[in-house]
Amino acid sequence: MKIGIIGAGSIGSTIARRLSRQGHDVAIANSRGPETISAAALSAGARAVTAAEASRGVEVLIVSVPMNRNPDIAVHVGAAPADAVVIDTSNYYPMRDGAMRAFDEGQPESVWLSELFGRPVAKAWNAITSQSFDGKATKSGDPHRVAIPVAADLDAHRALAMSLVEETGFDAVDAGVLADSWRQQPGAPVYCTDRRRDEMPRWLAAADRTRVPERRDLAMEAIGEYIAAGGHVDGKFLVAINRACYS
């Protein structure tokens, strides 16, 4: 497939590598220009392009920028073909993204994004740490394979996003429509806790909407204190603290 990626950070770069390796025609962009995209992102054959070029003629457009940068890329998302499937990896962190105009925390993040872009959006790859995404990809059938929830309003978009998630080395779990995607946001039991496919339905169902933002902030505060005290934060630590705070 012809796939564009806007955002060449930890998540966008890994997606670019994995999907290129699967034989997709991948173009990836950041905000500073193609010459600044890392060699690692391009190592499996992805092309470095401008953000305007990344959405041109694509079948799939993956947006993987900090939540508060999405308004800057809306023009490029709007230029993607009308039938292109847009997949969002964003997560909102108030301490990083600040107060965002017109974003109400009561609204699921990707619902807001879908309204911003004026088109359907699928939510995928948001609920895995960059460390687990880098280090825990395995083949389908591995009993320890980590699962990633995928939400979208259109069944065809959700199915496509799920098949791409599988191609990146993780089991994809159908998490329903975008209105329910708060169940996979920061603070929810499946958020960056490396659950397996068979465990995920229970943890998706266990999420408590009123407590999700509180738990997200609690975990961020605990991680901040640990770092301030000289602690080393790695993928194992993040999954452990997320499980403790969110389950």
Ligand SMILES: NC(=O)c1ccc[n+]([C@@H]2O[C@H](COP(=O)([O-])OP(=O)(O)OC[C@H]3O[C@@H](n4cnc5c(N)ncnc54)[C@H](OP(=O)(O)O)[C@@H]3O)[C@@H](O)[C@H]2O)c1
């Ligand atoms: N890190 C994680 O563990 C993780 C896990 C799952 C989901 N996420 C979410 O996925 C998204 C990306 O995360 P990340 O960790 O990959 O972020 P990151 O490492 O900070 O990278 C962000 C990327 O977005 C690009 N970008 C920002 N504004 C842009 C614009 N206007 N036009 C084009 N590109 C732009 C940046 O390019 P420049 O550097 O050139 O500005 C950079 O390549 C975030 O919403 C994050 O919350 C993160």
